[in-house]
Amino acid sequence: MDTENLISHARARFDHESAKRTLREKYQAKLIFAYAGGMWQAGPELINILTASLESGQQGLVLLDLYETPIMVDYKELLKLVRERWQEQLNAWLIEYETLNQNR
Amino acid sequence: MTTGALIFARNNEQIDYVAMAHWSAKNIERHLGIPTHIVTNDAPSTNTRHFTDVGTVTWHNHNRMDAYRLTPWERTLVLDADYVVASDQLKSVLEADQDFLAHKQAYDVTGSNNFQGLNTFGDNCMPMWWATVMMFRKSKQAELIFDSMQMIRDNWNHYRALYKNSKSTYRNDHALSIALGIANGHTLDHAGIPWQLASLTPEHRLTQLDPDSYRVDYINTENKPRWITLTQDFHAMGKQQLGEIVANTC
Numbered sequence: 136m137d138t139e140n141l142i143s144h145a146r147a148r149f150d151h152e153s154a155k156r157t158l159r160e161k162y163q164a165k166l167i168f169a170y171a172g173g174m175w176q177a178g179p180e181l182i183n184i185l186t187a188s189l190e191s192g193q194q195g196l197v198l199l200d201l202y203e204t205p206i207m208v209d210y211k212e213l214l215k216l217v218r219e220r221w222q223e224q225l226n227a228w229l230i231e232y233e234t235l236n237q238n239r
Numbered sequence: 240m241t242t243g244a245l246i247f248a249r250n251n252e253q254i255d256y257v258a259m260a261h262w263s264a265k266n267i268e269r270h271l272g273i274p275t276h277i278v279t280n281d282a283p284s285t286n287t288r289h290f291t292d293v294g295t296v297t298w299h300n301h302n303r304m305d306a307y308r309l310t311p312w313e314r315t316l317v318l319d320a321d322y323v324v325a326s327d328q329l330k331s332v333l334e335a336d337q338d339f340l341a342h343k344q345a346y347d348v349t350g351s352n353n354f355q356g357l358n359t360f361g362d363n364c365m366p367m368w369w370a371t372v373m374m375f376r377k378s379k380q381a382e383l384i385f386d387s388m389q390m391i392r393d394n395w396n397h398y399r400a401l402y403k404n405s406k407s408t409y410r411n412d413h414a415l416s417i418a419l420g421i422a423n424g425h426t427l428d429h430a431g432i433p434w435q436l437a438s439l440t441p442e443h444r445l446t447q448l449d450p451d452s453y454r455v456d457y458i459n460t461e462n463k464p465r466w467i468t469l470t471q472d473f474h475a476m477g478k479q480q481l482g483e484i485v486a487n488t489c
Contacts, residue, residue: 202335
């Protein structure tokens, strides 16, 4: 590979990674929502802890929100909200990501 | 709790900020379902500021700290006139159990500019908080932050020297950053809006596709033309282009 090709390849990679990072910023923001006075980000970690609480039949659950404030949540209600948001935003993210890859 | 938005807007030689604010108020009502008051009687200013798209203009931006005194609401969202509300994203900020929130980081939506220099200020690279979007509720903490901003503005040369800020023009972002430091015991530890402020710099071309989506044309590092669609809230730093969109919409 000559130098010009190498530079061109590096620039293309840079642009692609920048675009990916921008998409990540956009969708990470869209995964955030308020509930019970706290701020939450939908994601596997939150889904897992809520699912585990549901399976163990636990009564009441205190979680730390994004501001590290302990909040008593209705985990069934929160789990529904988190799953919905996660699916909705990840689907939209995938569509935009595939468009980005096609543009390459 | 009563909730509403405040937009500070005063026209200068090049930009019709008041029209921009009226346009934004409609978007705020549509997406967030809250009323907006537009503050237009800014204090007289002799400052100027240079923007790459409109050149050097009179900079009327000195009374943002009056938001606390002027707001008729218990919970207030203060927005720059050039902040485009294109989603209901800020609803979560309005529902958060916090006295004061603002953005700590901004990024370029095209990825072509590194905002590291814009996310700090002064020779010591102090973290900069953006006054573009501020949420506060009537509280001791919020009052202290706005009072501190006023003290900083009134003694700008002192604080500018203290923070080794080479820029002589007063900026609300800098005053807010210093005020948050004071109000939090200089711990640099203050709750912020938990996502970065999407920003669009003036060299990129902004056009509106439909009421809530915008096209951004830019040149990438390979010098090739590229475009992206924005369907989110963003800070339009290219005020002239946003002004054209507003003029064509109204």
